[in-house]
Amino acid sequence: IGIEKLNAVNMGALIYFFEFSCALSAYTLGVNPFNQPGVEDYKKNMFALLNKKGYEKESKILQKRILSKDV
Template sequence: ALSDYCRPTVTITLPKVNGYYIGQLLYMFEVQTAIAGELYNINTFNQPGVEQAKNYTYALMGRAGYEESAQALQEKMAIV
């Protein structure tokens, strides 16, 4: 359907479907993501949402050093 409207497409063919070639395919996508991020001036390695989720998890687990985060999170949850 895309080629009917002159849209760019890519066909990827693997010699075999096994861990080695799937790993290469995933690595190719990872590199493409990093390069696209550079082209668009986006830091693809910055994951503030992931880091925040880790902090919330540690706070809810009662990990030492996250008491203030736990209190703030409990207050946010009470509002919702």
């Protein structure tokens, strides 16, 4: 990602891009990113996708969902 000029408009666009990306990835994982339980679920899913110890079962479920053609 490149920013030609550091100003309010470009910074706003960059923040929007990352907020949108976060929301989209949460919905892809089946999580509502706009409520606290959704935030907690998203965090657990990210731990699972990063193969954090203790999240092996969730990791297998998410990998299967992500690779499924039905998503």
